Amino acid sequence: MMYGSNGKLLRINLSNGNITTETLPQAFYRKYFGGRGMIAAILLKELAPGIDPLGPENKLVFATGILSGNPIPGTGRHSIGAKSPITGGYGDGEAGGFWGTELKRAGFDLVIVEGKSEVPVYIAIKDGEATIKNAEHLWGKHTGEVQQLLQRDEGKVRVAQIGPAGENLVKYACVVHDLEHFVGRSGIGAVMGSKNLRAVTVAGSKSPQLHDSEAVKELTRYMGQHYQTLASNIYENGTLMVLPALNAAGGLPTRNFQEGQFEEAEKFFPQTVREAYMTSRAGCYACPIRCGMNVKGGGPFDVDPQYKGPEYETVASFGSNLGVSDMEVIQKANELCNAYGLDTIATGICLSFVTEAFEKGLIGTKETHGKTLAFGDPGFLEVITDIAHRKDLGAVLAEGTRSAAEVWGNNTLPLAMQVKGQEMPLHEARLKQGLGLGYAMSPTGADHTHNLHDTLYIKETPAFKDLQALGYQEELLSPTTLDEKKVRLYHYGSFSRYLADCLVTCFFVPWNVSQLQQLIQGVTGWNTTTAEMMAVSERSIVNARRFNLREGLSQEDDVLCPRFHQPFESGPLKGTAIDEDAFFQSRNTYYQLMGWDEEGVPTKGSLARLGLMEEE
Amino acid sequence: MNITLSVFMALPEGERIRNKPLTLKKGSTVANAVDLFHISDEWVWMYVLNHRQVVQRKDVLSEGDHLMVFPPMEGG
CATH class of the missing domain: 3.60.9.10 (Aldehyde ferredoxin oxidoreductase, N-terminal domain)
Incomplete structure (x- = not known):
C-alpha cells in the first residue's frame, strides 16, 4: 500500500x-x-x-x-x-x-x-x-x-x-x-x-492516508509553536524583508540593474508598506507564517484589492528597477499583471530594458510607437496593457527582452537582463556571485528559487548547518567571491533547493533536513536518508539538463548577461563585477563536480549512478 | 545621545526589537548598542546606519542615528 x-x-x-x-x-x-x-x-x-x-x-x-x-x-x-x-x-x-x-x-x-x-x-x-x-x-x-x-x-x-x-x-x-x-x-x-x-x-474532500499520523502531527505542532522565532523575519515582514538589506549592501536592482542602491528605497521598507496598505495577512494551506498581504486598494490609481499586495520581486521589478518610488504605481502594476495573467518579474524587466534603451537613444519613438519612456515615469502602466494585448510596443515586448533586442538591434542586446531568454529575477549577481553561476546553470534560465543565495551562508545559520548535514564541510565564504569553493557551496545549496522543488515544499518554512526526513517517513513510511534525498534532487537537475541538450541548448547557453561582468560605477559595490575568467572556470568546475563532460553533457557514469540509464 | 535600533530577527527568547528608542552615552559604538541585547555577531550579516551605510561594531554612533541589524538572508 x-x-x-x-x-x-x-x-x-x-x-x-x-x-x-x-x-x-x-x-x-x-x-x-x-x-x-x-x-x-x-x-x-x-x-x-x-x-x-x-x-x-x-x-x-x-x-x-x-x-x-x-x-x-x-x-x-x-x-x-x-x-x-x-x-x-x-x-x-x-x-x-x-x-x-x-x-x-x-x-x-x-x-x-x-x-x-x-x-x-x-x-x-x-x-x-x-x-x-x-x-x-x-x-x-x-x-x-x-x-x-x-x-x-x-x-x-x-x-x-x-x-x-x-x-x-x-x-x-x-x-x-x-x-x-x-x-x-x-x-x-x-x-x-x-x-x-x-x-x-x-x-477534493479526502486527504491521503498517512503512515504515521501522530509523528506528522508532532512535527507540525513543533513548527506551529516555533515559527515566529525560526522564521521571524519572513513572519514579520513578508518577502519584502530582503529589500532594506539588499539596498544597504548595494544589491537592490535599480534602473535595469545599472545601479544597486535606490535613493528612495525607504518607501518600500516592509513596515512602511505594511502599515500603509496591509489589511490582513494572506497565506497558503496549513501555513501559520502567512507571509502575503491583503491590501486596502483604492488610492489615486483605484487599485483593486482582490489581486492582493505585491511581493518583493514585484516591488523591486516595478519600483527600484524602473526608478519608481510611488507604492501606488507599483500596486497598480501588480493588479494589472495579475488581472491579465502576466509574470511580474518578466514584465518589469521588459519595461526596464526598453526604458534604458530609449533613454540611451538606442531606440526611438518609432520603436516605442510614439511613447516617451523614462525611469520614474508611471506611463509604463499603459504598456502593461499593451503587452497583454500584443498591441504596438507591447507586441514586441510580449516576446521578451532577447527577442526585442534581436528585432531592434543597435546594440540593445547587452541591456537585456536575461539568461536563456528568461528574464532576470530581482537579485543582483554581482552581490551574490554563486547565484550568478546558478543563473547560468539553471535549466530554466535566470531563476532565483532553485539557486544559491550566498548571503544566507555567510554565518553558521540553520541553513548553513543544513548544508553540512548534506555533506558540505567548508568554511564560510564572502558573497562576492566566485571560485572553486563557491562552486562547492553552490552545488550543495542548489541541491537543497532542488530537493524542496521535488518535495514541492516552501523554503520559507524552516524545516531542517532531519525534520524533512521525519516528515517523509511519517507520511510515506519510507526510511529515507540524506543520500537518497540528494539523489532525488540530482535526478531532477540531470533530467532537465538532458531535456535541454536534446532540444539544442548547449554550453553556449550556460552564460550570464554581460552587465554582470561589468563593475558597478557607484554605490557600496563600486568596482565589483563577476570576473569572466573566474566564471568560466567555475562553470567547468561545476560540470566536473556533477560528473558531466567538458561540454556539460552528463556522462554515462553519472546517469548510471542515479539510475537513469534505462531512460536513455 | 538618542538613537533608534531595529533588529530584523527574533532574539533567542523570542524578543523583537523594532524601532526601539535607546539612550546611550556620547561616543557609544555599534557594539555598545547591540550588546545591550546580547546580539551575537555570529547572527549578523550587516549593521546598517540610516538605511544605507554599512558599519562595523567598532564604529561610533551619532545623535539621531537609526541602527539596523540584518541577519544572513536569502531571496524574497
Whole structure:
C-alpha cells in the first residue's frame, strides 16, 4: 500500500476529449518525490524532440509531491511544467496556495494535459472525476471576473487559470491561482493558452492516508509553536524583508540593474508598506507564517484589492528597477499583471530594458510607437496593457527582452537582463556571485528559487548547518567571491533547493533536513536518508539538463548577461563585477563536480549512478 | 545621545526589537548598542546606519542615528 499519495495520474487530451486515469508505481514516487523531479522525467519521456512549445504536441504537467495534501506547513504548493516557449527547453514554475492540496484531496497526484481544444475550454476536477467544459464565455475576461464566474458555476473550488495574456500567447504569461498565487516563470501560461485551456478547477474532500499520523502531527505542532522565532523575519515582514538589506549592501536592482542602491528605497521598507496598505495577512494551506498581504486598494490609481499586495520581486521589478518610488504605481502594476495573467518579474524587466534603451537613444519613438519612456515615469502602466494585448510596443515586448533586442538591434542586446531568454529575477549577481553561476546553470534560465543565495551562508545559520548535514564541510565564504569553493557551496545549496522543488515544499518554512526526513517517513513510511534525498534532487537537475541538450541548448547557453561582468560605477559595490575568467572556470568546475563532460553533457557514469540509464 | 535600533530577527527568547528608542552615552559604538541585547555577531550579516551605510561594531554612533541589524538572508 502507498501512504501519503493516491498513486494516480489524470490524463486529459483536449484534441479528442479523452480522459483517463493511470496508476503509477510506488517506485516512481520514491525515485522522484514529485514536483520538478516528476515533471522532468515525464517531459523527457513523453515529448518528442523539437516540438513547438506552443503546438498541440507540448504537454502541461501539473504535479504535487509526496508530502502534499496533508496539513503540514509549507506543503501547500504545486508545480506546473512544459517545454518552455521562452527558453525552448525545460520549463516549470511553482505556486503556493491551496490548489495542489485540493488536487491531491481530489484523488490525483499529477495531471497531464495534452493536445489542443478547438474552442476555449476549462477542466473541472472533483473527487476522482474530470470534465471538459466550454469556456467561450470566459475568454477575454480578466482573471478576477473569471474567478467569480467559475466559483459561481462550480461551487467551492480552487481555480488555476490564465488571463488575456495567456490567451494571446504572451511568452511570459503566468498561471494565476485564486488570484493570489502564481506559476510565473517559464511561460507556462502561454502553453496553457496555446491549448485553448482557460482554467482548471479542483475540489477534493479526502486527504491521503498517512503512515504515521501522530509523528506528522508532532512535527507540525513543533513548527506551529516555533515559527515566529525560526522564521521571524519572513513572519514579520513578508518577502519584502530582503529589500532594506539588499539596498544597504548595494544589491537592490535599480534602473535595469545599472545601479544597486535606490535613493528612495525607504518607501518600500516592509513596515512602511505594511502599515500603509496591509489589511490582513494572506497565506497558503496549513501555513501559520502567512507571509502575503491583503491590501486596502483604492488610492489615486483605484487599485483593486482582490489581486492582493505585491511581493518583493514585484516591488523591486516595478519600483527600484524602473526608478519608481510611488507604492501606488507599483500596486497598480501588480493588479494589472495579475488581472491579465502576466509574470511580474518578466514584465518589469521588459519595461526596464526598453526604458534604458530609449533613454540611451538606442531606440526611438518609432520603436516605442510614439511613447516617451523614462525611469520614474508611471506611463509604463499603459504598456502593461499593451503587452497583454500584443498591441504596438507591447507586441514586441510580449516576446521578451532577447527577442526585442534581436528585432531592434543597435546594440540593445547587452541591456537585456536575461539568461536563456528568461528574464532576470530581482537579485543582483554581482552581490551574490554563486547565484550568478546558478543563473547560468539553471535549466530554466535566470531563476532565483532553485539557486544559491550566498548571503544566507555567510554565518553558521540553520541553513548553513543544513548544508553540512548534506555533506558540505567548508568554511564560510564572502558573497562576492566566485571560485572553486563557491562552486562547492553552490552545488550543495542548489541541491537543497532542488530537493524542496521535488518535495514541492516552501523554503520559507524552516524545516531542517532531519525534520524533512521525519516528515517523509511519517507520511510515506519510507526510511529515507540524506543520500537518497540528494539523489532525488540530482535526478531532477540531470533530467532537465538532458531535456535541454536534446532540444539544442548547449554550453553556449550556460552564460550570464554581460552587465554582470561589468563593475558597478557607484554605490557600496563600486568596482565589483563577476570576473569572466573566474566564471568560466567555475562553470567547468561545476560540470566536473556533477560528473558531466567538458561540454556539460552528463556522462554515462553519472546517469548510471542515479539510475537513469534505462531512460536513455 | 538618542538613537533608534531595529533588529530584523527574533532574539533567542523570542524578543523583537523594532524601532526601539535607546539612550546611550556620547561616543557609544555599534557594539555598545547591540550588546545591550546580547546580539551575537555570529547572527549578523550587516549593521546598517540610516538605511544605507554599512558599519562595523567598532564604529561610533551619532545623535539621531537609526541602527539596523540584518541577519544572513536569502531571496524574497
